[in-house]
């Protein structure tokens with residue numbers, strides 16, 4: 001639900017700006033009871049009021065949203081800009097762009113002599129096949145499990161790349177000075193290899209990790225290229241990540257919502273028992289500070305937020 005600074009949510013709920021969470025909850029419950037569309041059948045005025053009450057409550061019952069709303073009200077600005085959706089830490093496409101630039105610079109080197117029409121120069125630059133040249137950069141997608149992306153960890157990655165031919169040690173020739181039978185004279189062979197990738201906790205989706213020197217081998221003693229891995233975070237069936245906070249939608253029985261009590265929930269770190277407050281409503285949250293995703297730069301952890309959905313009582 002969008003936060004709108006043009007409406008006075010405090011006035012709608014009939015509370016003061018300094019109202020504590022308890023007062024806000026109570027005001028909401030009383031008003032919601034009075035204006036619930038099920039009770040006021042057919043009244044569009046009631047429905048409108050109920051929507052407003054819900055909107056006000058959604059904002060004021062969430063400390064982050066409330067703070068944002070208060071700031072917007074005091075600044076008199078309209079809609080929040082990029083509220084909670086902007087990625088920090090630079091342009092996620094930067095890595096891909098770098099790769100494209102690198103590729104253009106390094107890519108054609110292999111087939112330099114065959115690359116299309118030759119430039120019309122009086123003195124053509126001479127291509128020296130014995131010149132040390134750097135190996136290719138390689139780029140792949142890297143699927144990262146949701147929890148590894150949130151907390152960080154190590155992942156093995158298997159791929160194929162050019163390595164210096166072990167038969168001829170990269171000379172391309174056998175002892176009779178004929179083409180090496182293993183690499184057929186091209187000095188390198190394609191081999192399956194693997195690396196352990198250090199995944200930084202809080203890595204953003206689409207971010208490109210660069211592993212220096214893990215690309216294709218160079219020629220004539222030139223350095224190897226790099227391995228570029230574009231992060232592809234796998235979705236989790238129950239968790240969502242919003243910056244460094246993790247949200248989990250959990251449906252609870254109506255009786256537990258009404259009376260309160262302990263509830264075992266799955267978190268990033270395993271199972272944890274939380275206390276459901278009596279009178280819990282759908283949309284209410286339980287926050288476990290420091291149990292969220294790691295923040296990329298500070299390495300601190302965000303919060304784990306359980307969002308309750310109250311199951312309909314059996315008829």
Ligand SMILES: [Zn+2]
Nearest residue numbers: 165168180183
């Ligand atoms: Zn060889």
